[in-house]
Amino acid sequence: MATGWAGDGAVQDQIDATVDDAIKRARSRLPSGPSLEYCEECGELIPEARRKAVPGVRLCIACQQALDEEDGPSAGYNRRGSKDSQLR
Structure with missing residues (x-):
C-alpha cells in the first residue's frame, strides 16, 4: 500500500523500470554483424567454433576476458537506497 x-503500484513500477534498464543495457552490449576472423585487439585468430x-x-x-574484468560487475541502480543509508 503506497502512501503520500x-x-x-509505484514500487512495482520502479522494479519494472530497473529491469527494463538492465535489459536495454545488456542488449546494447551484444555484438552484431558478421564475426571477425581475427581479434580486433591483438590480431590473434578467433576459432571458428567461437565465431x-x-x-x-x-x-x-x-x-x-580482459575487457570483462576491466568493466567489472554492473551494480545497476538501487532506487530505494540501502538500509545503511536510511540509518544515518
Missing part, C-alpha cells in the same frame, strides 16, 4: 505522493557460437564476435577469448 506515491501512487498505487559460430557468438555471432558478431570481435575479440578473442583472452581479450574478451
Whole structure:
C-alpha cells in the first residue's frame, strides 16, 4: 500500500523500470554483424567454433576476458537506497 505522493503500484513500477534498464543495457552490449576472423585487439585468430557460437564476435577469448574484468560487475541502480543509508 503506497502512501503520500506515491501512487498505487509505484514500487512495482520502479522494479519494472530497473529491469527494463538492465535489459536495454545488456542488449546494447551484444555484438552484431558478421564475426571477425581475427581479434580486433591483438590480431590473434578467433576459432571458428567461437565465431559460430557468438555471432558478431570481435575479440578473442583472452581479450574478451580482459575487457570483462576491466568493466567489472554492473551494480545497476538501487532506487530505494540501502538500509545503511536510511540509518544515518
